[in-house]
Amino acid sequence: MGSFFLQLWVKVGTLLQPALSWPATDPFTYALRDADSLLRTFGLQDTVSFLRTPHPGIQLMRGQPTTLSAPDSLQWANALYLLLEEKHGLAFVHPRITIRTPHLRPWTTLQAVPRFAWRGFHLHTQHPIELTEPLHDPDFPHAKQLIYEYLDWLARNRQNYFEFCLLRTVDLRRWIPYFQQIVRYARARGLTVGLDLSLRMQQQRAFQLLPRYSLRSKRQRLRSHLRQLATTGISHLNVELTAAEFVGKDWGPWIDSLLRYAHELGLTVLSRQHVVPPEAYAAGTFSPGQLPASLTLCVHSVMCYSLQDTLAPVYRCHNFSHLYETLRTEKNRRTVWYYPETAYWVTFDNSVPVWLLSYLRSRAEDIQLVEGLAEGHLTFSSGWEVGYWLFDWSVARWSWRYQYDTTPTQPHPA
Structure with missing residues (x-):
């Protein structure tokens, strides 16, 4: 399998765009490129779409593609990392070490809300x-x-x-x-x-x-x-x-x-x-x-x-x-x-x-x-x-x- 498939795809309307097509200029685009790099490192792929909602916190919904809902683009970045953890098993345990675990909870909808501002x-x-x-x-x-x-x-x-x-x-x-x-x-x-x-x-x-x-x-x-x-x-x-x-x-x-x-x-x-x-x-x-x-x-x-x-x-x-x-x-x-x-x-x-x-x-x-x-x-x-x-x-x-x-x-x- 070529590296073409080992990356993150983002659904925008009816189009699929690679995460690397966005320049890293803000927290969301940095997270897109970082998620793409992490998926490549572990030989994984995913397609996601983003939805802006007025509700606090973030929500992931499994599907084709997985939908990441959040009130703003910064929370979309948080949702991306939650997706990598809870769907793909990545664990950011140490500043210099990221691991992958097969031990994951089953879910169709996952919600996360910060306890503190x-x-x-x-x-x-x-x-x-x-x-x-x-x-x-x-x-x-x-x-x-x-x-x-x-x-x-x-x-x-x-x-x-x-x-x-x-x-x-x-x-x-x-x-x-x-x-x-x-x-x-x-x-x-x-x-x-x-x-x-x-x-x-x-x-x-x-x-x-x-x-x-x-x-x-x-x-x-x-x-x-x-x-x-x-x-x-x-x-x-x-x-x-x-x-x-x-x-x-x-x-x-x-x-x-x-x-x-x-x-x-x-x-x-x-x-x-x-x-x-x-x-x-x-x-x-x-x-x-x-x-x-x-x-x-x-x-x-x-x-x-x-x-x-x-x-x-x-x-x-x-x-x-x-x-x-x-x-x-x-x-x-x-x-x-x-x-x-x-x-x-x-x-x-x-x-x-x-x-x-x-x-x-x-x-x-x-x-x-x-x-x-x-x-x-x-x-x-x-x-x-x-x-x-x-x-x-x-x-x-x-x-x-x-x-x-x-x-x-x-x-x-x-």
Whole structure:
């Protein structure tokens, strides 16, 4: 069989057109060409048609051709990848590995609806994980290729947000034009890009918007850094407001200034409530209720504990009930995201390292618990080694709800 048949065909009216006839200029056409390439790789073929519907989510209907229904072209792209998974058995388990499985559920009609408006991953590049160097160093071997593979993995798993920790060792003069290319590619894949940084966090080389020592005034420093970062094309800043994990800091009117300057540049500002209870700070404190309502709050849990575990004896906590209460109360006055982990890099599970399957249980429970409370689900990832890719891939799939014909499914850790 020639390669002519090993590709994706799209039915437009009464005509069949090869997917490669569309130039890759937006998330939908990128997905068409990517799906075509994946089908060729595995020696498969398919013919699809696309239907625009007003209903949220996506729907697949078997037939000749298979019909993919969605409200817009970005969701058509998501529907394409769902088709590759649920009809052809492809599984995008790892940024560098795609497998094919024969174990598929039978269906005639398949529906999928996102549980959260924002679904994405935070790569904690304050640790030496796979993409720490490629994301900071334009001269790292094959840097862009490695990053693009990860962005492809996010798009194939129907995520729409990506961020990482920017370090203050970065050479902004050389890094900004390099990162502009990465942001352009992410946007073409339907992904929104943010940066995680700080006002003046002392730990782990976090990038500081207000470094302590500078000849310029605080106002000049803040505005200058925000303008520089905005030129990369990012749209979100996840800003650490504490000075260290157990050290709170009252920035007073500077938080209002941060929000005002960022919004002038079209940037959305996020921050987070750490797992540390307010009364447990070694110095200062932190109360989300004191933050302006225009700031998106990411509620951050840690390790393999869930929000409803009766015991989570870490970070001076008895359990995480205070985090769940924050989600319940703050959602009434601001946008909130849930921000859990799929690995804990330091001293807990990969300093040895070990592979704790309880992460799957807690992440599945929490996803079902916070659906309807949180507008976003941001997974704190420590990379893919020691099998952590399985946890990330599972969370990405669970961020959608699926119904096979008339049978809805729930996340299942096994």
